[in-house]
Amino acid sequence: xxxxxxxxxxxxxxxxxxxxxxxxxxxxxVSDKPETGNNNGGxxxxxxxxxxxxxxxxxxxxxxxxxxxxxxRLHSIEVNMTHxxxxxxxxxxxxxxxxxxxxxEFIRASGKDMQDLAVSFHKAINDQTWKFIAVAGVLAGLxxxxxxxxx
Numbered sequence: 014x015x016x017x018x019x020x021x022x023x024x025x026x027x028x029x030x031x032x033x034x035x036x037x038x039x040x041x042x043v044s045d046k047p048e049t050g051n052n053n054g055g056x057x058x059x060x061x062x063x064x065x066x067x068x069x070x071x072x073x074x075x076x077x078x079x080x081x082x083x084x085x086r087l088h089s090i091e092v093n094m095t096h097x098x099x100x101x102x103x104x105x106x107x108x109x110x111x112x113x114x115x116x117x118e119f120i121r122a123s124g125k126d127m128q129d130l131a132v133s134f135h136k137a138i139n140d141q142t143w144k145f146i147a148v149a150g151v152l153a154g155l156x157x158x159x160x161x162x163x164x
Contacts, residue, residue: 039062
């Protein structure tokens with residue numbers, strides 16, 4: 014594999030990407046490591062690096078299985094989002110809804126209607142009260158007049 018090409022610039026497999034990353038990490042560690050003259054594989058160099066690469070290559074099938082699981086979950090999320098988007102309101106739907114000013118005007122109008130209703134209710138009760146007093150007065154007058162003539 015060419016070291017000058019960034020693996021993200023082309024389609025690669027997960028295994029190629031991991032090997033590429035390990036080689037870059039190894040070359041960075043080797044270049045940062047001071048020359049001691051003793052290369053016994055301490056802290057990620059030499060044969061220890063080969064063992065790490067081998068262990069990673071053994072783990073790749075499990076990583077690929079997990080990656081497939083993540084892809085499946087992402088696909089189901091995408092499908093769910095597509096269904097949700099179909100049921101969401103559009104700008105045209107929102108334009109048809111009442112605005113805050115419309116609602117405030119409706120509340121004011123409803124309040125005025127309620128006041129008018131209350132006024133008419135009180136007026137009706139007042140009228141009925143005076144009619145009751147008038148009828149009661151007439152009946153009381155009749156009762157006293159009848160009582161005077163009956164004696």
